[in-house]
Amino acid sequence: MSSKIDITKPKTVKLFDLNDYEKLINGIKVAACMITESHQIDDNSSVSGSDSETEGPNSLPTDLFAAATRHCKAFFTNSSGQVFCIYRCILHHKKEELSTDGEGYAWVERCQHLTIPGYLRWAVLMVSGGHFAGAIFSGAIPVVHKTHHSYVTRRGQGQAQANRDQHGHMPRSAGASLRRYNQEQFLKHVQDIISGWATDLNGCSLVLYRAVGALNQGALFGKNSPLNRDDLRVRVLPFPTRKPTYKEVKRVHETVASIEVYENLELFQKALIAASAKPTTKTGSDTNAERSKKTQKSPGKPIDRAKSRERTPRELPMQMISSEDEGPCYIDSETPVDWIKVLSEQKSKGIVLNSRKDLLNDNSASGNTSCSEQDNVIDKKTKKKKAEEIKPLKHPISKIPTNVKRMWMAISGNELSSLETILESWEGDIEVACNTQDPVDGNTALHKAAIAAKPDMVLEILSAGGDPCIRNRHLQTPYASTPHHDTRIAFRMFQAQFPEKYNYNKSQIPGPLTPELLEQEKEKKAAQKRAKRQRGKEKQMEKNKTNEFLLLPDAEKVKADQPRCFLCGTFLPKKPFEYESFKFCTIKCLQNHRSLRPLHKSATWSVYA
Template sequence: GEPIVHKTFHSYTVRAKQGFAQSSRTVTNHAKSAGASLRRYNEVSLLQHVQDILESWSFHINNSSLILYRAVGPYNRTVLFGGKNPPLDKNDLRLRPLPFPTRRATFSEVKRVYDVLSSMEIYGSASDFTDSFPISPRQPLRKKVSKTDGSGEILVENVEYDATNSTCNLQDSEKNKVSVQPSPERQHKNSRSHIDRAKPRKSPCRPLPDIVARLAQSSSESELDSQISTPNIPIVSLIEQELEIEFNENLLAFQDTVPRYMKNKKIRRQRKKAKKDECVLNETLTNAKVKLWSACKLGDDELLSSVINDLLIEIKKSVELENKLENKEDVTVSCNSVINKDDMTKLVNDPNEDGNTMLHVAALGGHLKLVWQLMEVGSDPCNKNKKLQTPYAAANDKETRNMFRRFMGANPDKFNYSKSQIPGPLTDEIEQEELEKKKQQKKIKREKDKVKKKEFELKKREEDAKQRYLNLSDREKRALAAEQRILKQGCIMISRCFQCGVDMAGQVPFEYNSNRFCSMPCLKEHRLRNKVVI
């Protein structure tokens, strides 16, 4: 098909790498940037432009038998079907959405989509496809398309295959083949034919190469000659017989080529490993482990300190025993009684099923003394649990975090704090500086609040004075202006109460019948004296 009308244009309506229309963002954010304003304007102009184009193409749209469109998302669908006078009707039976994704909206992409929709792919041979349709009486009879093989020759009859001898009658097949020079189009189709490699295919019967055929013929001839030249050699026939063999009696062990000293070395290593495991799992450490975990969960400082002290005493005893052994004294030492400092460090750093160590549990509970004692013993603050949290990051309150910082300040070389997520050490001087800094910040904030309060009061007074002046009559405004002129000339202006004669300087007077009074009682007394009888 040839295009009748087409139009392609692009507008800047979406921010780069965001993927949302600007109108959907401004509902909540109310962005006022230049880019947001430009995108909003472009959205409105794009909507108007598309609707104007579709209105101008209404003749072609009404005459078309099928309408294919692609509008992804609610905003794009409102361009086609939204508004008071939508360009397309939702309930139109001719509307069809494209059944596959498309690229950037260009004229070449539209032509590609049209080619995809207007073309049809046939899987298999074309003859099977054409034969499935009924023959129209108006069209001439179709000829059956004969199948072609890969060599470009049309096969009229099938090739004969002898299953008993496993050989092909090549001469018959060559006779049955009619050599026809295929057209270049057919050659191209055969080379690009679809092959379903998942389905099993019959193995083709191909002739052997000349060299292989000659070798096979020569070998068979030599065997026949040897049998004819040596007639005294008896021909041995093969006999099949089933026998039962017992493995216990007749099956011998495989020859062992590994030398003896290598086997002994391996056995010694295994024994050492077993001894090591036994030493690790001694009773003292297992009891201490249970007590330490319970102390960390409950926050019991006394229990934790007593268990640690017991372990330190055991470590001292084991060191003394080692010294005696070095001095070659006769001392009987059991493996379960020896405890090293490394064993204690490993015990403290062992995680539970969630990956939390004892230090994690103490930090989560906010037990400050336990945190300090565990780190003194050797609990590493760089260990992470299954959530990839260090004990510092797992702590819930600021005081616990400050305890980690204080320990870092007191023991800077005990651990490698680079992976512990602790921001830095906290000493008394740093803490004092931080407190002073906070005090200064609070002081500055108070001063700013005072200044703001004064400005607010002045503004309020100005507003009250302005409102009072606006509520005055024209005569009062002229009198006020006259008073201000007299005061500017250096004269003293005294305003007195009409009833009692008190000086009303700095007061707001009460006015009644063009007279001023200092208070409501004076005004009431004046009204009682000068009653008007109607």
């Protein structure tokens, strides 16, 4: 018979549906496949799934026991003859060994514990590849949940990045250093989340986690973590999961809480053996048959690989591009310039007289002259490019006068703060001296004064004729070359005082500035700072009031002067959400408050003691 007919899909019952679950465990017993083989042989009548005479008396129990011991679920029967499966991680820790001899009362007792009020408060935590997702469930309702993601894994690096981190090697790139920093911040952020959930995790009866590797486990069980590996409540998820997201956490929680129910023992045995059986692989004869079929589909002449293949003669192309149109075509360094042209002419006549070797021998004498001509052409091109790259200065000068050098030294030095004495005793054209560019960096006297952050000298040089539109080697004007605030204000105030002296559009100066406008800008910035400080004080006061309100008991919250939300402490809307005497700002706060109320009454791991 086919697998579609033998195996039927079982029903599913949720642990959260306490009514259905209590009906299911009515008359619960451990399934026969969960009991040791010796006990099965003694009670062979209750174990055998069929009365077939062909099978041995112990073959089916042995197969079922082997499959059941490897399975991640425990199997039980009830008074109706149904067989149902529950994940072992819900019933016991992997370090606990429940006896499979006798009637298995320990297993039955664990199943009955699931009906205790508050026992179904579980936590699901997942960490993988820089992704964290966690939630605490009260029954089927998520009470608290949080997700976080950081860039901690570089594509294509594999295990190399972990080995370099363990051996303490320095990062080789900016991406590696960024990944290490994000990795530290990710671990710290996850540990802060778990520490904030300490009270909620203490009230959970189970903490199910999925964290593969020392790095991911360190995020959950690091320093100051409320979780401990030796805690019997902390258990590993028994099946693989996808990328940690809130959706995946809810799917995992629903999967763990699902119970598969088979109508009779025969259907359960077939499904268990089919699930434990390995998929069949193709044998060598099957693969050979497939290869032979492929070869039969494409018949052809037998190939003798010992013989060398004959090379078919290839014709020259009919349409050739002459060297006169697009310059000479070089095949290699020894090929003559007109080789393709000569061959194309011979092909057009119908007979190829000269081969490439003949042309090489004929043109050996004239090769030296052609190479020298080509070298001359290349030298001319490189000279033109260098001449284009070097841009001449706007005010070039063959030799810089000594008085100009002295003025530059006075500007760059710290001895003088004004050029009044130097400009008064200047001999010659002062405007040309102010606009003379340094051959090293192209800076003028105005550039040097602006870079040195001397606003008084900037005003004096502008008054003497220093052009603010001249650019240096970095294509910067004097205003753009200085990062100092006072110096830039000096440029703008000079523009307001002498608006028509220069073409300020090319100088990159944003606009004129008067003393009145400067005072207004200062007052505006001061008012902005005062308003920012006032807003910070108001926020802090409101935060303190909210914290004081949340610390009050529920009886005093009802009598408070200003009505606030009982969960988050924010002000209530016109029509608040309420149940009993509690009021809330949103329906989400109401649901979370209702779920958190029985926190201290929930079952703990002391049930296992």
